[in-house]
Amino acid sequence: MPRSGAEARRRLQQAALELYQEHGFDRTTTAEIAARAGVNERTFFRHFPDKREVLFDGEDDLRAALVRAVAEAPDGLPPLDVLLRAFRTAEPVLERNRPFAEPRLRVIAETPALRERDLAKAASLGDALAEALRQRGVPDRSAALAATAGWAAFHHAVRAWIDTPSSPLDAHLRRAFDDLRALLGHPAPPRPGR
Structure with a gap:
């Protein structure tokens, strides 16, 4: 589990990028991104308003x-x-x-x-x-x-x-x-x- 907000944010970005490359943007959910990053979906939305913004941080x-x-x-x-x-x-x-x-x-x-x-x-x-x-x-x-x-x-x-x-x-x-x-x-x- 990430220890800091900055670490969680970085892990969410990396997880999203990996999943987008593996499955495509459209077929990746915020829940999958959160799970790959080791956080819950609520944490995802504390850092990003939607799954597009992960790449524009x-x-x-x-x-x-x-x-x-x-x-x-x-x-x-x-x-x-x-x-x-x-x-x-x-x-x-x-x-x-x-x-x-x-x-x-x-x-x-x-x-x-x-x-x-x-x-x-x-x-x-x-x-x-x-x-x-x-x-x-x-x-x-x-x-x-x-x-x-x-x-x-x-x-x-x-x-x-x-x-x-x-x-x-x-x-x-x-x-x-x-x-x-x-x-x-x-x-x-x-x-x-x-």
Whole structure:
């Protein structure tokens, strides 16, 4: 039996991921997840409102960290550079969760209900980033466009990182943002040691 709330939460997430991979999301119940984690179903619902949210835990913390990083970025940086800095702050969390991230992405890709939830969460996060950019004085339309493009680059980088584990996430992030700038006809800014 898990000794702490954090341990129970972690075990529920791991149990859900395993069961979703073994039986599929639709055929897995919250009771089965709880049993695999060694807790009762009531404990499951103390931690998660439904079985979809098990795979999206930490989104609020990520949103808060990214919005804070946008707010704390040095003045005068272009919006894409602000976003790259913000996404780079998330790297340690993503690196720690890497063993969970790869199978999680696979389960989401295979499950329409989870893809829908993933898109809704991404849209919400993009809205939060756009608002954070507006708070820095970026005009409305530019803030929304930068947040959408930046999130797409971040998502692309994370998928590349999952597919190519030999390179750190930071390298994938820089490459994705450099590619985005190239598409826009803007060269990447010079970096030390380049």
